[in-house]
Amino acid sequence: xxxGGEEVAVLSYRLPPPTLPANLSAAERIVALALVGxxxxxxxxxxxxxxxxxxxxxxxxxxxxxGVRSRAEAVVxxxxxxxx
Numbered sequence: 211x212x213x214g215g216e217e218v219a220v221l222s223y224r225l226p227p228p229t230l231p232a233n234l235s236a237a238e239r240i241v242a243l244a245l246v247g248x249x250x251x252x253x254x255x256x257x258x259x260x261x262x263x264x265x266x267x268x269x270x271x272x273x274x275x276x277g278v279r280s281r282a283e284a285v286v287x288x289x290x291x292x293x294x
Contacts, residue, residue: 228288233275241268246285 211218228246230239237258244254251269255262273279276287 226289230288231275234272235268237268238272238275241265242272242284242288245269245272245281246288 211220228243230242234242240258241254244257249257251262251265255265258265269281273284276284278284278287
């Protein structure tokens with residue numbers, strides 16, 4: 211495959227499943243997995259049949275328990291991505 215006139219290789223591999231801390235509630239576990247999957251608060255709320263505000267509160271609680279400040283940090287903390 212060429213990108214910008216240069217040959218590139220595209221590799222794919224499976225990541226291990228996320229590590230969910232024991233102190234998460236059942237709802238926070240579901241939200242955590244959805245975050246790792248890249249879903250927005252709106253998408254999570256629709257899938258869970260709950261309000262976006264409820265999901266926002268669960269995300270905030272999840273961030274506090276993980277000691278993170280962003281979705282990207284949460285995904286890394288959960289093991290959904292690995293730092294280089």
